Amino acid sequence: MKKLVVITGASSGFGKEMAIMFSKAGYPTLLLARRIDMLNKLVEDNNLENCMVSRVDVCNYQDFEKAINEAEKKYGEVDLLINNAGVMLLGDIETQDPKEWQDMINVNVVAVLNGMQIVIKQMKSRQSGTIINISSIAGRKTFGNHAAYCATKFGVHALTETIRESVASSNVRCLVIAPGAAETELLGHITNTEIVEGYKGWVDETMGGSSLNAKEIAKSALFMYEMPQEVSIREVLIAHTRQDS
Ligand code: NDP
Numbered sequence: 001m002k003k004l005v006v007i008t009g010a011s012s013g014f015g016k017e018m019a020i021m022f023s024k025a026g027y028p029t030l031l032l033a034r035r036i037d038m039l040n041k042l043v044e045d046n047n048l049e050n051c052m053v054s055r056v057d058v059c060n061y062q063d064f065e066k067a068i069n070e071a072e073k074k075y076g077e078v079d080l081l082i083n084n085a086g087v088m089l090l091g092d093i094e095t096q097d098p099k100e101w102q103d104m105i106n107v108n109v110v111a112v113l114n115g116m117q118i119v120i121k122q123m124k125s126r127q128s129g130t131i132i133n134i135s136s137i138a139g140r141k142t143f144g145n146h147a148a149y150c151a152t153k154f155g156v157h158a159l160t161e162t163i164r165e166s167v168a169s170s171n172v173r174c175l176v177i178a179p180g181a182a183e184t185e186l187l188g189h190i191t192n193t194e195i196v197e198g199y200k201g202w203v204d205e206t207m208g209g210s211s212l213n214a215k216e217i218a219k220s221a222l223f224m225y226e227m228p229q230e231v232s233i234r235e236v237l238i239a240h241t242r243q244d245s
Contacts, residue, residue: 001050004075005225006030006068008058008115009085011038013184014134017218018082023048025222030071030078032056032064033085050075058085058111065118077126078119080225083112084134086152088186090145090195100191101148108152109159116163116174124170128229132221133160135178137239145195153178157235164234173232175224180239182212207242 005022009015011033019031019042028050031039039053052074054067068078086108089100112133123129138146139153157176164174181203190196203211216238224233 001075002027003079004028004030004071004077005080005082006032006071006078006115006119007082007084008032008056008111010042010053011035013186014179014182014214014217015082015084016042017214018084018221019048019051020046021215021218021222022080023051027080028052028071028075030054030067030075032058032067058083058114059106061114061118064111064114068118077122077129079123079128080130080132081115081119082132082134082221083115085111086134086186087189088136088149090149090190090199091192092145092195093147096148097191101151104148104152108149109155112156113159116159120163120167120172123172124167127171130173130175130225130229131160131163132175132177132224134217135160135176137178137180137237137243139176139178140237141245143245145192161234164232168232171229173229175233176235177217177220177224178235178237179217180212180243181207182214182217182240183210184214206244207240211243212238212240 005027007015007018010019010031023029031053036055043051052071056063056067133156135156136153138150139157142150160174160176
């Protein structure tokens with residue numbers, strides 16, 4: 001059997017497509033998210049084999065670690081962790097509820113560090129393993145009303161590169177995918193309706209109504225992972241061709 005792949009935020013969007021693609025490629029998977037009903041449905045609808053699901057809030061270190069330990073008992077040590085779970089709560093910081101940026105920092109940054117710490121020790125001792133962190137084009141450049149979100153995604157780039165440097169000599173890969181706008185549930189949690197409408201209007205105008213398909217992100221992750229272990233595609237910045245910013 002192939003090695004264990006863990007995907008966070010697998011209940012929708014990129015995580016869901018990655019779950020299907022890695023599972024169909026023969027990898028045993030552990031899928032994590034809070035909406036366990038969505039994870040169960042995903043497995044059933046797609047007949048995914050060798051697939052464990054667990055209701056985990058990735059901000060909760062103990063629950064995250066416990067789920068991984070349980071999957072490792074069945075499938076062996078994690079060879080790939082995809083830190084994909086994330087939230088984008090766009091807002092004007094002059095009016096935004098501070099809880100929103102605290103939540104983003106927790107999910108988009110703290111939980112990524114949680115996941116990396118949980119798996120990295122065994123990867124170093126095995127001298128093999130891969131971590132893919134899902135950042136954003138908003139981790140490379142700024143956009144209006146994205147202050148807190150950009151801060152978290154610039155943070156993902158920074159922490160990934162820092163840790164990559166420190167584990168490179170152990171043959172462990174730390175990679176980043178930074179997507180542009182894509183069709184997922186991400187906009188659904190923004191509380192400022194004007195900002196949501198503005199975002200949709202921008203997608204309509206520039207990309208003809210639909211942005212990147214989440215399947216393309218899943219394909220990218222599979223390609224990066226399946227390169228030989230000595231090849232580290234450190235970063236993929238991927239956007240709809242018509243995305244102009
Ligand atoms: P979705 O909203 O469709 O998916 C987000 C996933 O994260 C869900 O499965 C959700 O599951 C999970 N999640 C959120 N909070 C938690 C938590 N505390 N614990 C566990 N799981 C959590 O959006 P995307 O697929 O677009 O987002 C995936 C990643 O891609 C994010 O990091 C996002 O920032 C990034 N991204 C997205 C872009 C886009 O345009 N769509 C562009 C660039 C980057 P549940 O609610 O069930 O817990």
